[in-house]
Amino acid sequence: MYEIVKKRELNPDVTLMEVAAPFVARKARAGQFIIFRVDEKGERVPLTIAGYDRERGTVTIIFQKVGLSTRLLGALKEGDAILDFAGPLGKPTETQGIKKVCVIGGGVGCAIAYPSAVAFREAGAEVTVIAGFRNKEIVILEEEFRAASDRVYLMTDDGSYGEKGLVTQKLKELLDAGETFDEVLAIGPIPMMRFVVETAKPYGVKTVVSLNPIMVDGTGMCGGCRVTVGEEVKFACVDGPDFDGALVDFDELTNRNRTYREREQETMESHACRLLDMAKEG
Numbered sequence: 001m002y003e004i005v006k007k008r009e010l011n012p013d014v015t016l017m018e019v020a021a022p023f024v025a026r027k028a029r030a031g032q033f034i035i036f037r038v039d040e041k042g043e044r045v046p047l048t049i050a051g052y053d054r055e056r057g058t059v060t061i062i063f064q065k066v067g068l069s070t071r072l073l074g075a076l077k078e079g080d081a082i083l084d085f086a087g088p089l090g091k092p093t094e095t096q097g098i099k100k101v102c103v104i105g106g107g108v109g110c111a112i113a114y115p116s117a118v119a120f121r122e123a124g125a126e127v128t129v130i131a132g133f134r135n136k137e138i139v140i141l142e143e144e145f146r147a148a149s150d151r152v153y154l155m156t157d158d159g160s161y162g163e164k165g166l167v168t169q170k171l172k173e174l175l176d177a178g179e180t181f182d183e184v185l186a187i188g189p190i191p192m193m194r195f196v197v198e199t200a201k202p203y204g205v206k207t208v209v210s211l212n213p214i215m216v217d218g219t220g221m222c223g224g225c226r227v228t229v230g231e232e233v234k235f236a237c238v239d240g241p242d243f244d245g246a247l248v249d250f251d252e253l254t255n256r257n258r259t260y261r262e263r264e265q266e267t268m269e270s271h272a273c274r275l276l277d278m279a280k281e282g
Contacts (some may be wrong), residue, residue, distance in 0.1 A: 001082070001083060002081055002083075002085040002226075003021050003081050004017050004018070004019055004076055004077070004078055004079065004081065005018050005020050005058060005076065006018035007078050009043030010140040011137060011170075013063060013064050013065055013066075013138070014062060014065075014108055015063060015065065015073075016060065017061050017062075017063075018058045018059070018060050018259070019058060019060075019085055020057060020058055022087055023061050024059050024085065025052045025054050025056075025058055025187070025280070026110070028051075028059060029073050029092035030091065030093045030115040030118065030119035031116055031119070031210065031241065031242055032048070032088035032090065032091070032225045033046050033049060033087060033088070033090050033212075033241065034059065034061065034085055034086060034089065034164070034249075035084070035087065036058050036061075036069075036084055036085050037069075037082070037178045038072045038073055038082060041081050042069055043069050044068065044070075045069045045210060047061045048112040048115075048235070049087065050086060050114060050115055051114075051115055052109065052210055055201045059085070062111030062113075062140075063108070064107075064108040064158065066231055074082065081122045083188075086224065089237060089238075090236075090238070090243065091238075091239070092119075093120075093185070093208075093240075094208075095119050095123040095125065096123070097182070098120060098125050099126065099182055100126045100128075100180065100181050101126070101127055101128070101181060101182060101184070102128045102129075102171065102181045102183075102185070103120065103127060103187075104129075104131075104132075104171065104185065104187070105130075105131045105167075105187050105188055105189070106131075106132045106187070106189055106193075107132070107133060107134070107189065107190040108140075108188075108189025109188030109189065109192075109210075110141055110188075111140065111141065112187045112210055113188075114141050114144055116185055117145065117148045120185075123246060125182075126132065126150050127149040128150060128153075128174070128181070128215055129145050129149045129151065129152045130171060131155065132156070132157075132166060133154075133156050133187070134156065134158065134168035135161070136147070136160040136161035137160075137168075139161055139162075142154065147228050155170055166192075167188075167196065168190065168195045168196055171196065171200065173205045173214075175200070175205070180205075181205050182206075183206050184196060184200050184205055184206070184210045185209075185210070185212075185242075186207055186209050187209070190253060190254055191254075193209040193245060193250075194245075196209075196230045196245070197209065198244035201246060207244075207246060208242050208243065209242070209243060209245040210240070210241045210242050211227055211248070211249060211253065213233055225237045227240070227243070227249070227252070227253055227256075228248070228249055229244070229247045229249070230244070230247035233260075245257070250273055
């Protein structure tokens with residue numbers, strides 16, 4: 001069992017938790033992920049590691065409460081425990097040789113982008129961050145990004161905070177102004193990552209994307225997380241999650257991620273009682 005030692009609501013839909021997992025914290029690196037299971041009835045769900053403290057033996061996760069498992073996880077309190085917390089899994093973000101990087105996060109994807117920005121900064125790179133949100137109310141990790149980067153551009157769809165517009169608009173504006181990057185790292189919804197790749201490509205800038213397709217075991221055995229990259233089948237859990245965005249088959253990825261959408265909704269409805277019971281206990 002893995003105790004929740006800290007819980008903080010970043011906005012109504014996004015929660016931060018620090019979990020006591022010393023063996024995971026000891027080896028965790030930016031870009032890697034864990035797979036959790038709330039209890040013996042729960043499904044296995046991947047979450048990218050948002051931070052870690054090797055001395056305290058804790059791992060930070062940040063998640064959006066969208067499905068049954070994340071809502072069940074969000075209903076737990078400090079002092080409660082998670083049944084399974086396996087990791088670190090996947091390959092860490094590659095920072096070697098990168099002197100100037102643009103890290104782009106969309107929505108809750110910013111929770112994944114943040115530790116990568118920190119890793120690039122610690123490796124000596126000049127870090128520019130572009131973080132996009134729908135509106136001011138859901139902005140997360142602003143102070144943390146400013147501390148971990150050289151420049152931060154906050155974008156909101158409605159212009160209620162920062163600059164109005166999409167992350168791709170800001171990226172294009174910077175590139176048009178003559179800004180150069182060794183690499184762009186894009187993390188967020190699939191359409192956003194796809195458009196970032198298309199925006200950077202004409203400028204000859206490589207874009208790396210972090211993929212989080214359907215995963216079950218996290219070891220490459222089940223094949224559930226397969227993605228096509230450069231016309232080759234890759235497994236996101238062991239070959240990724242970071243891939244060259246220009247080589248990713250985004251159409252296939254989008255279709256695969258939609259495969260169980262109806263089933264997920266049915267599961268939410270049939271297990272609503274579990275959420276109610278946990279809320280009452282809280």
